Amino acid sequence: MQHLREHLIKHLITTLFLLALFLPLSLTRAEEYSFDLAEIEKKACQFGGYIEFRPLLYGLDKDASLYKLKLYNRNKENVHDEYNVTLQINASYEKGKAKLYTKLNTTITNSYLGWDDDTALYEGYLSLKSSSSALFFDIGKKTVKWGKGYAWNPAAFVDRAKNPDDPELSMEGFIIASVDYIKSFSGPLQTFSYTPVIVPVYEHINEDFGNIDHINFAQKIYLLFYDTDIDLMALTGASKTSRFGLDFSRNVTSNFEIHGEFALINDFQKGIITSDGIEHKIKDDTKSYVMGLRYLTESDTTIIGEYYHNGTGYSQKEMHDYFSYINKAYDSYISSGDDGQLKKALQITPGNFGKPNPMKDYLYLRLSQKEPLDILYFSAALTTIYNLVDESCSLSPEVQYQPFTNLELMSKLTILTGEGKSEFGEKRNNWKLEFRARYYF
């Protein structure tokens, strides 16, 4: 407990320092309003971004399978702390019908593993527009986000997997060439747009997309039909198996929205491991879907609810076997010092059991209250992800505050709970405390 206290105090001192630094500035009175036309002058070259400080504390669960898998050769700490500083820079240059855009992300991390830094070009592409504004051609590294789900997007075939804990996080794109063709109509069909996308996968180009030495073709048709957004998507090519998707979204009333998303993946292959360590590949056609809603109450509480059936996910037995194997491998390591079996489990984890929410059925619920207690630019939220198969869940209360323009403060506690051999019960941490200060420039 002494160790835990020390970490908590360290974390809190950082938080308080930032609050003490920024809150007094928020109390400064501004000048009388004016509208200077220089403020709206368009510049060909634009530059912006943010700098973020994000300390985290993890309360470790030494009995959990994933603790044993990932930290088996570490000291028996109760708490891990981690400090991240991120600089994200967006720059664009526009001339005539052409625009160059780049987004560069650098993160420096200090954790139990020591110092680490990672710089990635999230986006960098050239965009050309037709004079009628109905046709766009983009080439380069670009983030494509498909699907209508808030926490999960099974039909996002050209995206990296979203983190349901932070669905609005900026993500790295893939190198693509794409076209957007738009056509508007009067009548029940108001908009039609067609987006073909080419995704090349070669050595050093989109290697993490799928099998290399192939060119893949994705396409999306968007319709605004009877006031309903409808998307039809498809991906073909040899880097991944063929997949087809459909989504919709509609405002039912002025404060109520519904959405859904469906994906069919042919011959989806997943890796499993038995409790004795025998690896298998299972191939099957899978169906995944999301049904969700967003509702705004009279007291400004926003409710987002989603049900997710993950056809590519693991059954309870498959997860049990995986956790059982890890525990056996760990016992073997303790008794013999040989970590070969643990390394085998580590190898099969990424892309299989290590994916966010790897099981079959989930519920997502987020309640967020704008300006509770009449505190302007303050919001409180409670988010839960509930695994319907093993009845484990994560629960995350959070608060956000914008003390002054361009500064966002956020603090979030995530508590994981579940029985043994359940998804959230076997995570390496019992809880996570996170603070984020982000300043935009």
Add this chain to the structure above:
Amino acid sequence: MALHFPMKQSWLFEPPRIMKILFSKVLYSYFRNKKMVFWMSLACMGVLLCLPNSVAAQEVDGNMLLQQTVVAQDIDGNKLLEQVDKNLSPQSYESYKKLINIEPDGKKKEFILFTIKKGKDKVAALFLSPASEEGRSTLRLGDNMWLYIPNVRKPIRITSLQSVVGGVFNNSDILRLDYATEYKAMQVEKRDNEYLLHLKAKTKGVAYDTLKMWINKDTILPTKVECLTESGMLIKTLYFKNIKDFDGDITRPSVIETDSPLYKGHKSVIIFAKMKKRKFNDEVFTQTFMPNLGSLR
């Protein structure tokens, strides 16, 4: 609103006690009893989320408004409303707006938007500042509304009663359609120098059920609009000020102020600049075009 600043100050001066309770006690207990903390957290957030958000709105005394007025049966209220729309903006135009949220202590938060509009039901806006909002865009096609956030990289549906900027203005105020598109005239009252137009929403999807619009007889421009619920509860009042000539042929109020009994002491202001007629293709008012709105500037 009394809790506004004392609340912030209490964070500044009392965190050690709060933190001690939150983290030392609760987390310590957590190691002993996971379920207790899980349910405690759920209960605490439940209480917080259920707290009443703001002061109850005021009822408007309809009888007061009808005093010293004459119901004008010879004036077609709907035609008068169409004339108001025509005088407020051309069929197709672009403009810049500065939106200012002013708090009771005078502190302000400002947003600058580039706005385009076509016809009666197509409007889009791009946030130019502050930096935290830059690149966000909103689109409205009739009752359909979307918000595009550059980080999220895809448009998401929003509803008219939400507010992308906070403060007194909601999305339907920022992306306002022609009044005649959403409302029909129920009654016109003649006064000395003005008309009072009573308007009713055409559908349930409109943000305010009822409007009362005071219109200057000479300019046929609104001077004040009250937004009410079906039961007559006042939600907000818009004040149209500072008539200005834009681009030689648009003469309209350049400032709209608003206050609300729901946000006592708060005020929001929209200032218009560089409004001018401009033709657009329908394709720019589509979800797919939203990331490229800036190319129209």
